[in-house]
Amino acid sequence: MPGETVWLFGLPCSGKTTLAEGLIGPNTVHLDGDYLRNTLNSDLGFSKEDRTENLRRAAGIAQALNEQGFDVVASFITPYRSQRELIDEKLEDVSFVYVNAPVEVCEDRDVKGMYERARNGEIDGFTGVDAPFEEPEEVELEVRTATRSKEAGIETINRELALKFDPSHIFIGRWQPLHDGHRTIIDSAADNGKDVIIAIRDTELSEENPFTAKERRELIEDVYADHPNVETMIIPDVDTVAIGRNVGYSVVSVPEEVAQISGTDTRNRYGKRELLAGRHLED
Ligand SMILES: Nc1ncnc2c1ncn2[C@@H]1O[C@H](COP(=O)(O)OS(=O)(=O)O)[C@@H](OP(=O)(O)O)[C@H]1O
Numbered sequence: 001m002p003g004e005t006v007w008l009f010g011l012p013c014s015g016k017t018t019l020a021e022g023l024i025g026p027n028t029v030h031l032d033g034d035y036l037r038n039t040l041n042s043d044l045g046f047s048k049e050d051r052t053e054n055l056r057r058a059a060g061i062a063q064a065l066n067e068q069g070f071d072v073v074a075s076f077i078t079p080y081r082s083q084r085e086l087i088d089e090k091l092e093d094v095s096f097v098y099v100n101a102p103v104e105v106c107e108d109r110d111v112k113g114m115y116e117r118a119r120n121g122e123i124d125g126f127t128g129v130d131a132p133f134e135e136p137e138e139v140e141l142e143v144r145t146a147t148r149s150k151e152a153g154i155e156t157i158n159r160e161l162a163l164k165f166d167p168s169h170i171f172i173g174r175w176q177p178l179h180d181g182h183r184t185i186i187d188s189a190a191d192n193g194k195d196v197i198i199a200i201r202d203t204e205l206s207e208e209n210p211f212t213a214k215e216r217r218e219l220i221e222d223v224y225a226d227h228p229n230v231e232t233m234i235i236p237d238v239d240t241v242a243i244g245r246n247v248g249y250s251v252v253s254v255p256e257e258v259a260q261i262s263g264t265d266t267r268n269r270y271g272k273r274e275l276l277a278g279r280h281l282e283d
């Protein structure tokens with residue numbers, strides 16, 4: 001199934017990168033203006049033509065990734081309407097998000113001191129100072145970052161684009177007990193507003209499986225108490241998961257660094273009561 005692209009655009013320091021980082025899930029690739037300009041596009045400057053070329057290349061990468069089934073979150077100033085139109089034409093499935101903050105607020109944030117350098121005449125053609133940013137005529141989705149929190153912005157984007165992004169994730173496991181490795185993968189979905197189901201296999205008690213399903217559920221529910229989008233479900237102790245092909249969901253593997261975190265080691269290092277109290281978990 002092809003992926004889709006969310007394209008965040010706005011002034012420097014409006015919050016594009018910050019919001020994009022909150023939207024990244026297990027099947028999502030983040031393309032950021034600043035990063036690409038220091039790598040693939042280091043040959044380009046900031047004339048209108050160079051910006052268009054920068055964005056043409058970025059859209060080309062997004063297109064290739066989408067065709068291979070990855071979702072893309074792109075964060076670029078994208079200052080001209082014509083550039084946004086070009087991207088819209090190039091990408092099959094793209095949603096634009098206008099990351100909107102008044103230039104005074106952006107300048108106040110001045111994350112990298114670029115506005116100050118532009119004001120001092122050290123940079124020519126800086127967007128918002130002496131290069132244009134064309135406001136969108138029609139706004140598909142707008143997030144105001146001067147008056148709303150980063151979390152609210154991420155939540156809005158996820159909610160508004162929910163029909164376009166895969167709306168829920170299911171994690172099937174023993175969770176004997178939940179440890180920080182598990183939390184890394186669950187959090188990557190839950191923290192960006194996806195609805196997550198943690199399915200707990202109802203294993204028989206043994207040395208390997210010292211906790212009942214109810215005990216494990218209670219720990220997980222405590223840890224995710226402030227995540228209304230995380231639910232638990234006790235399921236039978238399945239030994240096979242049969243999956244379809246082209247049926248509307250994708251199957252993702254646990255990253256290697258997470259797979260290496262061992263439940264057995266965790267169980268050996270802590271007593272049962274400490275584990276059930278979550279003392280083995282980082283804050
Ligand atoms: N002249 C000028 N104008 C605007 N921005 C400048 C300029 N020179 C360097 N930078 C830094 O480059 C980052 C923006 O790159 P983008 O690829 O997003 O820009 S564009 O879409 O091609 O216009 C941008 O980073 P962000 O602040 O993350 O947006 C700037 O820090």
Ligand SMILES: Nc1ncnc2c1ncn2[C@@H]1O[C@H](COP(=O)(O)OP(=O)(O)O)[C@@H](O)[C@H]1O
Binds near residue numbers: 012013017149
């Ligand atoms: N509501 C908000 N949304 C996003 N960023 C915010 C918000 N409020 C304050 N900020 C801060 O503004 C800065 C935006 O920087 P950054 O994300 O690098 O912007 P951009 O990628 O648009 O240049 C960060 O320091 C971020 O913490």
